[in-house]
Amino acid sequence: MRRIFGVLAASGGLLLGLTAPVHAAGGELAAAAEQAARGCDPIDPAACLVPFPNDVYTVPAATDTGRRVALKPGAMPRNVIGKGVDPAELNRSDGFSPGSPILLQVPGVDPAKTGLAPSTDIGRSLAADAPIALVNARTGERHPYWTELDAQDPQHRTLIVRPARRLDEGTRYLVAVRGLKNASGAPIGPGPVFTALSRKSAPADARLKPRWRALQTTLADLRKAGAGADLDLAWDFTTASARSITGRAVAMRDTAFARLGAKAPKVLVTSDKATDDPKIARRINGLIEVPSFLNPAGTRLTYAKADPGPYDPPVAPAWRTYHAPFQCNVPRTAGKVRPVLYGHGLFGDYTVIDSDASKAFAAEYGLMLCATNWMGISGPDKPYLALLTDLSNFPVIPDRMQQSYINALFLGRWMAHPKGARTKVANLDPAAKLTYSGVSHGGIQGAALTALAQDFTTAVLSVPGQGFSTLLNRSASFAPVAQVIDIPYPDKADQQIGFALLQTLWDRGEADGYTAHLVRDPLPRTPAHRVLLHEAFGDDAVANVTTEVEARTLGIPVKQPALRPGRSNDVTPLWGIPGLTAFPYTGSALVVWDSGSPAPPPGNVPATPPQSPHDSTVRSVLARQQAAHYLKTGGQLIDVCAGAPCVIPVG
Incomplete structure (x- = not known):
């Protein structure tokens, strides 16, 4: 993505994200208007497409959500030879990925001083005074998340907000940001363009009036939800519908099997x-x-x-x-x-x-x-x-x-x-009966396959996860992909925007697009399924946070006790996942397997254990015993760990 600092300087003033003076000079508003005309959201001038996802990049449409993505070519990230990403396929969606990272750039923000919820304290995100509120616009309910500064990028430090449970499909969400502080604890405050467009009076420049009108609606809805005071930034976005995400694969399945008929x-x-x-x-x-x-x-x-x-x-x-x-x-x-x-x-x-x-x-x-x-x-x-x-x-x-x-x-x-x-x-x-078992990517893509399956209803997903945009920076296995992307897109802030854009497309082919329909609310002409998730604690290939997002999205319990005291760095280990203590249990569940690897590090970096625990579950006699029983019985979970946390060898 092309930075806009040069454009702003040429127009008479330099905007530094949320750190500029409170009142926008005419030159700053003129530069913002130029950005709006190009297809960018002017309220956060640090980069064109932030904040993201964003209904600024949609238009009203006769779709299941009432919106359609409408990204402009001039707003898209460009590689080192100046080739912009073609938004055509993205623009076929009726909203953004329900698992998309939520991105903004706030130069100088200090997460600790601000009190932002980290991955180790997700519960903090739901506090009434949380600096960021992620609100379901229909219900007014707050959605859990965690935040992290992009550890891959010491220069721009994109602030990433990750839903701790997949967002609802076909739903409008409001994002409210307030009380941001720098390393000295001083308030950062709102940027001048956001301040100007937040006022009741419309801007004089016609190019800014559509953004002003949309922001007025967002602010009114946030006030109704009790999250509209003292804002540093606010915006809204709409998630894609189930039909937009899964409809292609469902139609392909139905066409293929109708053609096959009763034959093998x-x-x-x-x-x-x-x-x-x-x-x-x-x-x-x-x-x-x-x-x-x-x-x-x-x-x-x-x-x-x-x-x-x-x-x-x-x-x-x-x-x-x-x-x-x-x-x-x-x-x-x-x-x-x-x-x-x-x-x-x-x-x-x-x-x-x-x-x-x-x-x-x-x-x-x-x-x-x-x-x-x-x-x-x-x-x-x-x-x-x-x-x-x-x-x-x-x-x-x-x-x-x-x-x-x-x-x-x-x-x-x-x-x-x-x-x-x-x-x-x-x-x-x-x-x-036919069943399914998959490991690693076979667990990730296997979740989507299971959601589509009509011939089997029971699956074991070993070391699975969902949301490749979260996984990419956290997985040692994705080094080959990172090496390819780093050369044409060396700007790490651009990469985060790219990952967020791609998640909307990736949902069509990975677990994030399908887990809402795996154990409940099945896809059309599809049975509900039972799944057993096996997590390898400290996994360096499929990050534990992605497995736990999947468990929360599925709404399934975790076998307790899951971990020995002191093993997790979380304030509340496995936050938001109910415990399961009575066995045998028939239904879907998560089991954590601990081979002694260190707890995963915070931030979007891979774990670096002395020996990878990634394959420990499939190598474990106990884990295989539990998996086989689950498959043979159509989804009955037994405790093979004698009422204790499941501790196994690493290899």
């Missing part, structure tokens, strides 16, 4: 060999035929219209199919085996089921694990990372991720169909 999917077995592995008797490899909703290049979803609207579904011509590679491992057992669809981790592939932990899981509990690739973020997708030198190409990733849901669901149908896998595996139990 077509499979070409390319290899079916006995092995000398003590745990795996046979390894079956093949290709499963799936309707392809992608263009011939395999990069973008195809639509019937050249310029599709917010709810137009992707289409798959009858002649266009994709042959998804898959593998099934039949465990070495004399008894019957149960079908489990399995999801691999970040930049992995279907051969994850050949890992020692996966083979042990299969052999110990008689599970036939089958897996295909997560298109979009699998090993074969690594070449697509080069496209991220221009974030206009980012839609390739969520588009391919949505196609991968159809691939995985078709594999699941083949596993469950009487004329599918049972014709290849004689001891596949015909009475056993």
Whole structure:
């Protein structure tokens, strides 16, 4: 994003975010008007698109939310060669991501002196005197969050507000900021443009009048909610509807399975060999035929219209199919085996089921694990990372991720169909129901897959999370992505804006877009599901905060006691997640597994444990026992930790 300091200086005055004089000079308002004409919000002049998300970047529309995103090309971030991000795909949304980070820039703000709620004290965000109020405009209720200064950026230090539970879909939110202080404890105060536009009298410049009118509505609504006094900054935004987020994938699923009918999917077995592995008797490899909703290049979803609207579904011509590679491992057992669809981790592939932990899981509990690739973020997708030198190409990733849901669901149908896998595996139990298990990215994307699934209702999600915009800076696994983005977008403040923009698109292909419909309020023509979440305490690959946001969004309990005293740095460990102490328990739940890694650090940085605990849950005999029981019983959770916190080896 292009900084506007030069523009402001040329117009007669330099605006420094919220630190400028209280009264706006004519030159400052003129510069703000120029910014508004360019498509920026003038109330926070530190950067064009902040504060974000923001209904300034929407227009009234005949949509489920009454709004449509309308970002202007001139307002978008630019890479080092001056190429701006194309907002066309974003502008197909009827609101912003319910999991979006909320961004503003306040030079000199000190979170501790201000009393901002950190990730270790989320409860503070709901205090009546909290410096930031995130308010549901319809109900007037405050929403929990935590704040952090961007630790990646010592220069601009973007202030990031992260919802501690996913926001409601299709809902307008108000943001009120007050009482900000610098390191000496002195008030920072409102900026001159915000002060001018907050007045009852309209500005003289016609270019500022639309922003003034919108702000007057925001301020009136904040006063009704009891959060309208002594403001340093305020704005509003609308979250996308369920149809805007999930509608494409639901339509793709319905189209694909309507075309399939009652038949088993077509499979070409390319290899079916006995092995000398003590745990795996046979390894079956093949290709499963799936309707392809992608263009011939395999990069973008195809639509019937050249310029599709917010709810137009992707289409798959009858002649266009994709042959998804898959593998099934039949465990070495004399008894019957149960079908489990399995999801691999970040930049992995279907051969994850050949890992020692996966083979042990299969052999110990008689599970036939089958897996295909997560298109979009699998090993074969690594070449697509080069496209991220221009974030206009980012839609390739969520588009391919949505196609991968159809691939995985078709594999699941083949596993469950009487004329599918049972014709290849004689001891596949015909009475056993299909279930799902996924680890890491297989837990993240697996949550979305489960929300879409019609053939299974029970899943175990190991070390999952939601919200890639939160995860990116916190995950050691995303180093390859960071290396690609750092070169064309070296400005870390621009990167945070980019992550927030991309979350609206990423929601279409990751857990954040689907968890509100996973265990309750299921998607159309879809059953409700039961899920077990396994968190690895101190995880350096999938940050614990993202797992816990998912648990709060799902509204599920956590097994207690979860952690030994003193292990967490939080004022209230696992804040906002009810405790579960009576077992066995039938339903969805979170279990925390502690392998002794240090508590995760505050801020948007990865944990750096001496040894990664990320794979500890799938390697743990106890965790596998609990997971297998949950899958076999359709969602019954047992306590395998003898009433104590679950402590396991790191490796």
